[in-house]
Every structure is written in C-alpha cells, then in structure tokens.
Amino acid sequence: MANPLYDGLFGVHAGKTTPFLRLVDGQIITHQDFLGTSAQIANVTAQIGLQPGDRVAVQVQKSPEALALYAACAQAGLVFLPLNTAYTVDELTYFIENSGAALIVCDAASEAKLTPVAAQLGARVETLNADGSGTLMDQAAAMPTGFATVDRGGDDLAAFLYTSGTTGRSKGAMLTQDNLLSNARTLVQEWRFTERDVLIHALPIFHTHGLFVATNVSLAAGSSMIFMPKFDQDAIVQAMPNATSMMGVPTFYTRLLDDDRFTRDLTAHMRLFVSGSAPLLAETHVQFEERTGHRILERYGMTETNMNTSNPYDGERRAGTVGMPLPGVELRICDADGTPLEQGEIGEIEVRGPNVFKGYWKMPEKTAAELRDNGFFITGDLGRIDEDGYVHIVGRNKDLIISGGYNIYPKEIELVLDDQPGVLESAVIGVPHPDFGETVLGVIVAENGKTPDTDAMMEAVRQSLARFKHPRQLVVVEELPRNTMGKVQKNILRDEYRGLFAS
Numbered sequence: 001m002a003n004p005l006y007d008g009l010f011g012v013h014a015g016k017t018t019p020f021l022r023l024v025d026g027q028i029i030t031h032q033d034f035l036g037t038s039a040q041i042a043n044v045t046a047q048i049g050l051q052p053g054d055r056v057a058v059q060v061q062k063s064p065e066a067l068a069l070y071a072a073c074a075q076a077g078l079v080f081l082p083l084n085t086a087y088t089v090d091e092l093t094y095f096i097e098n099s100g101a102a103l104i105v106c107d108a109a110s111e112a113k114l115t116p117v118a119a120q121l122g123a124r125v126e127t128l129n130a131d132g133s134g135t136l137m138d139q140a141a142a143m144p145t146g147f148a149t150v151d152r153g154g155d156d157l158a159a160f161l162y163t164s165g166t167t168g169r170s171k172g173a174m175l176t177q178d179n180l181l182s183n184a185r186t187l188v189q190e191w192r193f194t195e196r197d198v199l200i201h202a203l204p205i206f207h208t209h210g211l212f213v214a215t216n217v218s219l220a221a222g223s224s225m226i227f228m229p230k231f232d233q234d235a236i237v238q239a240m241p242n243a244t245s246m247m248g249v250p251t252f253y254t255r256l257l258d259d260d261r262f263t264r265d266l267t268a269h270m271r272l273f274v275s276g277s278a279p280l281l282a283e284t285h286v287q288f289e290e291r292t293g294h295r296i297l298e299r300y301g302m303t304e305t306n307m308n309t310s311n312p313y314d315g316e317r318r319a320g321t322v323g324m325p326l327p328g329v330e331l332r333i334c335d336a337d338g339t340p341l342e343q344g345e346i347g348e349i350e351v352r353g354p355n356v357f358k359g360y361w362k363m364p365e366k367t368a369a370e371l372r373d374n375g376f377f378i379t380g381d382l383g384r385i386d387e388d389g390y391v392h393i394v395g396r397n398k399d400l401i402i403s404g405g406y407n408i409y410p411k412e413i414e415l416v417l418d419d420q421p422g423v424l425e426s427a428v429i430g431v432p433h434p435d436f437g438e439t440v441l442g443v444i445v446a447e448n449g450k451t452p453d454t455d456a457m458m459e460a461v462r463q464s465l466a467r468f469k470h471p472r473q474l475v476v477v478e479e480l481p482r483n484t485m486g487k488v489q490k491n492i493l494r495d496e497y498r499g500l501f502a503s
C-alpha cells in the first residue's frame with residue numbers, strides 16, 4: 001500500500017535541501033524543512049485522535065504553515081477542506097455542519113466566534129495565525145519531524161472544496177487523490193515545468209487555482225515558489241526578475257498592464273504566464289503581448305474537475321479561447337440531453353477523465369443531476385469547438401457571477417435580499433467591471449407603496465455573506481422583466497445595466 005498523493009507530490013522530495021518556498025522577506029524554506037513541519041502537524045492530528053477520512057476545515061491566512069497543513073492532511077489520510085478567509089460565521093457554520101468536520105483550524109481572531117459552532121457540532125478547534133503562531137504550531141513544535149505516512153488508495157478522498165449551487169446551497173465537491181495527482185502531472189508535462197522553475201504564487205490557497213494548479217504543479221515538478229501572502233503589485237514587480245512563471249486570474253493581468261513598471265525588460269526572465277478561473281479578454285491577451293512579448297497561456301478549469309483544457313505551450317495560443325482538452329480529458333459539446341452536437345455548434349460543455357471529481361458530499365441527487373452515468377460531468381458552461389480544435393467558452397448555462405476569479409451565485413444573495421422588509425422580490429446580476437471582470441448588482445422590486453431601506457439591506461447582506469459577494473450597488477425598479485413563462489429575464493437586466501461600472 002501507499003499514499004499516491006503524499007508520495008507523488010511531497011514524499012518524493014524527502015531529504016532535499018533545495019528551496020521550495022521563497023518568502024517575500026527573503027527567507028527560504030527547503031523541501032526538507034517543509035516536510036518536517038508538515039510531519040509535525042500530522043503528528044498533532046494523530047495525537048488529538050483524528051482518523052483517516054476525517055475532514056479538517058481550514059479558514060486561515062495564507063502562510064507556509066497553512067500549506068504544510070495541506071501536506072499534513074495528505075500524509076495522515078485526512079480530507080483537507082480549505083475555506084475562503086472572507087466567509088462569515090453564518091457561511092462557515094454551514095460548511096462545518098455539512099462536512100461533519102472533526103477539526104476546525106482558524107485564525108485566533110475567529111476562535112471565539114467558531115468555538116460555540118464547533119462545540120455544537122462536536123468538532124475541535126485549533127488556531128493558526130498568519131505569522132505561524134497559534135495552538136496548532138505550539139503543539140507541532142514538540143512533535144517529531146517524521147510521521148509514518150498513512151496508506152490511502154488513489155480513489156480515496158483528498159479534499160473537499162465547496163462550490164455554491166443554483167439553489168443557494170453550497171455543495172462539497174469530493175476530490176480524490178488520483179484527481180489531484182493526475183491533473184498535476186499532466187500540467188507539468190503540458191506547461192513544461194521543471195526543477196528550474198520559480199513560480200510567482202500570489203493566489204489564495206483555498207481554491208483550485210492556487211492550491212491544486214499552482215502548488216501541486218510546483219510540487220510535482222520539484223519547482224520552487226515565490227510565496228506571497230496575497231496579490232501585491234509591488235511585490236510581484238520586485239519578484240519578476242527572479243521568477244520564471246506566474247499563474248493568475250485575469251484581474252492580475254489587467255492590474256499589471258495598468259502599471260508602468262511592467263515592461264518587456266521586467267518580464268525578460270519569465271517563460272510562462274498562465275491565466276484562468278475567469279475569461280481573459282482577447283484585448284488583454286493582445287495588449288499583454290504588445291507590452292511584454294509574451295503570449296498569456298489561457299486554460300479552463302473548475303472546482304469539480306481541476307483543469308480541463310489548455311492552450312498549447314508550443315503551438316498557437318489563441319486569444320479568446322481556452323485551448324484544447326488536456327491529454328486524458330474528453331470534452332464534448334452537447335444538448336441538454338447529453339447528445340453530442342455537430343462540430344462548431346454551441347452547446348453545453350461536458351467533460352470526462354481522471355480529473356473529474358467523485359460527486360457532491362451527501363448530495364446524491366445533485367451528483368446525479370450533474371454527473372452522467374457514463375462519467376461525463378455537465379459543466380454548466382456553454383461553448384463551441386472551432387475547426388482547429390480550440391474550445392471557445394461563449395457563456396454560462398448556470399446563473400453565476402465571476403468577480404476577480406471568485407464565484408458568486410446570485411441565488412444566495414437574492415435569498416437575503418428577498419427576506420428584507422419592504423422587498424417584494426430581487427434579481428442579482430453580474431455586470432462588467434474594469435478590475436474584477438464582473439461585479440454584483442442587486443435589482444430590487446419594492447412591496448406595494450413601500451420604500452425599501454437599501455442601507456438596511458446592505459447591512460443584512462454584510463451580516464451573512466462574504467465581502468466579495470456584496471452587491472456593489474442596489475437599484476430599485478418597478479418590476480422585473482419576465483418571459484411568457486414568468487421567468488425573470490436576467491439578460492435584459494444585464495443589457496440595461498452593463499455600462500454602470502464601465503471604466
């Protein structure tokens with residue numbers, strides 16, 4: 001027996017004294033030191049009685065220790081459940097309850113709020129702060145730097161990532177060891193990552209992009225990462241001459257293009273810029289090449305599937321497309337019944353392969369609705385494949401807003417708004433935004449004769465939902481446009497308000 005994920009990504013570097021993490025203060029953490037820390041954390045999890053398969057819910061700031069906690073979960077056979085640092089206690093309560101997490105690791109600042117939630121659900125709380133302090137590392141410090149890796153199979157669960165649903169209830173996407181490992185290995189090959197690479201890592205580590213794409217690819221290739229707490233333009237400009245590669249959401253690239261320091265010279269040492277998680281405008285692609293001489297490599301992925309397609313490393317990187325299916329991934333364009341359409345037609349994108357998740361935790365009906373018996377996953381994205389095999393994403397069949405790479409499901413916000421006094425109904429839409437790509441707009445219909453208090457509504461939203469989901473503005477209208485079936489026509493609203501935040 002073995003543990004494919006731990007052995008393949010982490011254990012393979014045992015004893016190496018080469019850099020793994022390069023911090024912005026100049027500190028270097030070698031693979032050996034990193035693995036020592038993760039083994040210490042694994043020992044803590046064993047001592048407090050966690051069993052393989054237990055879920056560990058983690059809401060902490062990005063730090064080397066937070067990443068070591070991910071490695072520790074892999075080594076101890078635990079299911080890692082990273083959570084956005086912006087989530088409110090309301091949101092966290094649901095994730096903890098739904099996942100049945102046995103351990104919650106949070107910042108000391110959240111401990112008081114989460115302890116009653118944990119107590120109610122029988123979970124234990126440990127703290128881990130941005131500077132690596134807290135009860136988790138206090139205990140880890142006294143532990144040995146070796147840990148007997150727990151045997152797991154490739155089909156065993158490695159992580160849960162929560163993704164919101166159209167009904168407003170989040171679903172825990174169950175990712176297996178093989179899902180993560182196979183995708184990392186494919187991307188290393190496709191994007192030519194080697195031990196010589198130095199990746200600028202400025203993404204959060206609670207989502208697929210920063211955790212599985214950036215980190216797992218670096219680990220699988222034995223590369224090092226310039227590990228930044230968050231996106232920081234100055235730090236990126238400073239790091240670039242020492243880096244070879246960067247992965248980012250489109251906002252990273254538009255922000256860099258707004259910076260005069262970002263020049264061809266500055267990027268001369270770089271070999272690869274990857275973009276994903278949201279559409280990269282063709283004009284950004286073109287502008288980027290004009291400025292730097294580099295063609296951004298755009299790829300397409302999802303929480304449930306990791307990466308599905310990529311523009312080619314060597315061939316033409318075609319602006320406005322997400323490239324071709326990765327080796328081992330099948331991608332087809334279908335009608336609503338799952339019947340493949342003629343080449344070139346627009347339809348729903350479905351994918352199948354070793355990257356595709358196992359289903360939604362404790363939601364068999366949702367799993368059945370999105371994962372076909374034949375293994376194809378219905379992505380909810382609309383696309384077409386051109387005559388040269390490039391996939392174009394042309395829209396979404398799901399009511400989803402992507403703001404700065406974060407997914408926001410309107411239903412979740414509508415439920416809060418609809419609950420407020422004086423509100424008859426609401427429609428939440430995404431409208432173009434120069435920095436975040438899309439941003440949230442709330443359209444409200446007041447109850448007869450009432451004037452809704454929009455400040456009170458925003459306060460209610462603040463109480464229950466993460467900051468990035470808050471509507472940037474609320475507008476009050478007489479009525480919502482509906483089709484003959486009575487369904488709200490959000491496309492009409494989107495057209496009407498598309499210029500609201502244009503630069």
Ligand code: MLC
Pocket residue numbers: 202203204207208209210230231249251252276277278300301302303403404405406436467468469
């Ligand atoms: C921050 N804010 C956001 C926001 N990020 N609001 C909407 N959308 C976002 N994405 C809020 C802040 O709380 C702040 O609130 C205000 O907006 C301005 O903040 P900022 O300082 O300008 O933002 P910054 O901290 O620089 O963050 C922006 C960002 C960040 C784009 C760098 O959001 C980010 O790192 N995004 C990456 C998300 C990601 O990793 N997605 C991958 C998902 S995986 P206030 O109160 O100050 O006004 C996936 C699969 C795949 O999709 O294919 O990869």
Ligand code: AMP
Pocket residue numbers: 163208275276277278279280298299300301302303304322379380381393396402406407
């Ligand atoms: P998430 O659920 O956070 O993993 O987000 C996945 C969704 O992000 C996909 O279903 C797409 O709608 C979108 N997405 C990811 N990459 C791209 C891309 N390169 N272009 C357009 N949309 C993308």
